[in-house]
Amino acid sequence: xxxxxxxxxxxxxxxxIGGAIGSALRLELLELLAQGERSVEQLATTTGTSxxxxxQHLQKLRQSGLIVGRRDGQRVFxxxxxxxxxxxxxxxxxVGEVHDAEIERLVRVYLASKDELEPVPARELLERAxxxxxxxxxxxxxxxxAAGHVPGAVNIPIQQLEKRLxxxxxxxxxxxxxxxxxxxxxxxxxxxLRKKGLKARRLVDGLPExxxxxxxxxxx
Amino acid sequence: xxxxxxxxxxxxxxxxIGGAIGSALRLELLELLAQGERSVEQLATTTGTSxxxxxQHLQKLRQSGLIVGRRDGQRVFxxxxxxxxxxxxxxxxxVGEVHDAEIERLVRVYLASKDELEPVPARELLERAxxxxxxxxxxxxxxxxAAGHVPGAVNIPIQQLEKRLxxxxxxxxxxxxxxxxxxxxxxxxxxxLRKKGLKARRLVDGLPExxxxxxxxxxx
DNA sequence: CGCATATTCAATCTATCGATTGAATCATAG
DNA sequence: CTATGATTCAATCGATAGATTGAATATGCG
Numbered sequence: 001x002x003x004x005x006x007x008x009x010x011x012x013x014x015x016x017i018g019g020a021i022g023s024a025l026r027l028e029l030l031e032l033l034a035q036g037e038r039s040v041e042q043l044a045t046t047t048g049t050s051x052x053x054x055x056q057h058l059q060k061l062r063q064s065g066l067i068v069g070r071r072d073g074q075r076v077f078x079x080x081x082x083x084x085x086x087x088x089x090x091x092x093x094x095v096g097e098v099h100d101a102e103i104e105r106l107v108r109v110y111l112a113s114k115d116e117l118e119p120v121p122a123r124e125l126l127e128r129a130x131x132x133x134x135x136x137x138x139x140x141x142x143x144x145x146a147a148g149h150v151p152g153a154v155n156i157p158i159q160q161l162e163k164r165l166x167x168x169x170x171x172x173x174x175x176x177x178x179x180x181x182x183x184x185x186x187x188x189x190x191x192x193l194r195k196k197g198l199k200a201r202r203l204v205d206g207l208p209e210x211x212x213x214x215x216x217x218x219x220x
Numbered sequence: 221x222x223x224x225x226x227x228x229x230x231x232x233x234x235x236x237i238g239g240a241i242g243s244a245l246r247l248e249l250l251e252l253l254a255q256g257e258r259s260v261e262q263l264a265t266t267t268g269t270s271x272x273x274x275x276q277h278l279q280k281l282r283q284s285g286l287i288v289g290r291r292d293g294q295r296v297f298x299x300x301x302x303x304x305x306x307x308x309x310x311x312x313x314x315v316g317e318v319h320d321a322e323i324e325r326l327v328r329v330y331l332a333s334k335d336e337l338e339p340v341p342a343r344e345l346l347e348r349a350x351x352x353x354x355x356x357x358x359x360x361x362x363x364x365x366a367a368g369h370v371p372g373a374v375n376i377p378i379q380q381l382e383k384r385l386x387x388x389x390x391x392x393x394x395x396x397x398x399x400x401x402x403x404x405x406x407x408x409x410x411x412x413l414r415k416k417g418l419k420a421r422r423l424v425d426g427l428p429e430x431x432x433x434x435x436x437x438x439x440x
Numbered sequence: 441c442g443c444a445t446a447t448t449c450a451a452t453c454t455a456t457c458g459a460t461t462g463a464a465t466c467a468t469a470g
Numbered sequence: 471c472t473a474t475g476a477t478t479c480a481a482t483c484g485a486t487a488g489a490t491t492g493a494a495t496a497t498g499c500g
Binding site: 012017020021023066081096099102106 | 226227228229230231232233234235236237238239240241242243244246247248284285286301302304305307308310311312313314315316318319320321322323326327329330331402403404
């Protein structure tokens with residue numbers, strides 16, 4: 001077309017963004033970046049793909065405006081370009097859970113706890129945490145915790161949880177969270193805590209969604 | 221991978237949805253379907269592509285769960301599978317406008333009016349329309365109007381607007397809307413009305429976003 | 441400057457996507 | 471039942487995307 005309409009041109013560009021989130025690996029990269037900035041090598045080892053391949057996918061994400069890079073010495077750190085990206089990922093997840101039979105099945109089978117574990121809405125957590133009624137538990141790796149966490153949360157990475165149960169108050173209910181809706185760490189945490197006789201629930205979604213919702217975040 | 225993690229599987233499926241919105245033509249189809257259900261041929265002629273090609277893209281959208289089909293006699297009518305899809309498209313647009321330099325430019329150049337024409341927030345429109353302070357003008361084709369519109373809105377398709385100016389009250393401010401944020405019809409309407417000496421503004425976004433926000437819709 | 445490390449670029453191969461064509465399916469009218 | 475119209479399916483071709491490999495670039499250190 002010689003004179004594409006502006007609408008067409010806009011859709012052409014939006015389609016580039018759509019294509020960027022059209023790859024499982026890139027969605028995984030985005031989930032990781034939603035926790036905070038990461039270097040190329042960190043991302044490569046975490047996702048288990050080659051550095052060159054990871055870099056290539058990061059280029060694609062950058063070209064579509066979803067992430068931005070920052071050079072610090074020898075390495076380049078990438079991060080999401082804004083909370084709108086988290087909102088986009090959340091919207092994508094919602095569509096999938098509601099309208100895609102296969103995703104609905106996977107969520108039901110693997111994350112059955114979604115209903116069973118009675119997830120706590122963000123607002124409720126904030127209120128009860130302020131009153132000191134609950135212990136908020138962040139089970140992500142400590143670097144992610146340091147990059148930002150729910151005010152007053154205790155950080156015990158999931159691998160250490162069993163050994164460090166003593167760090168948690170015995171009587172108070174524990175509300176655990178992790179990276180996001182498809183991150184299994186907080187599910188595991190709640191199951192472990194319940195097995196050990198504690199009262200435990202999950203926060204719906206993870207920290208990126210919390211932050212994107214405009215709720216307070218503490219940085220260390 | 222022999223034992224893909226559930227997270228990986230979920231992302232694999234979400235990526236299919238991402239891929240589905242990764243094509244300008246499919247985004248255009250989705251925008252049309254956001255107005256109401258359409259047959260394959262209608263969609264093909266509106267977008268100016270062959271029927272077979274259109275059908276193929278519709279299959280892709282259906283396989284990813286974004287749309288559903290309904291057979292009525294010889295023809296199949298497609299529609300969005302839910303408001304979550306509109307929310308996804310809105311989130312996509314927001315990311316594009318904020319983080320994609322090219323889209324930002326296009327919106328600024330062609331839809332400069334975005335700020336200039338002082339778009340009216342949905343809530344404000346609802347309130348002022350109830351009080352009878354404004355005339356709400358729907359400039360979409362009459363079939364789309366019939367499928368659903370803002371309560372109390374007057375329908376004058378954009379092509380007829382100049383000839384039917386008499387149908388509008390002279391004194392009241394006119395607030396026009398159309399298909400959505402990248403639809404130019406309401407921009408044209410506001411410009412025409414202002415040239416004719418009427419007070420006119422645009423509603424932010426169009427009917428699909430209005431409906432997805434849970435605001436009241438009248439059907440004929 | 442020379443060397444090591446982190447990242448990107450370029451080239452290659454394979455797999456998948458988009459568009460086109462023509463045939464197949466399905467529902468209705470006669 | 472046959473004919474017609476609407477939609478989908480199947481086969482094809484050219485273009486594009488993903489993964490791998492090795493080279494190129496950029497930064498920091500001695």
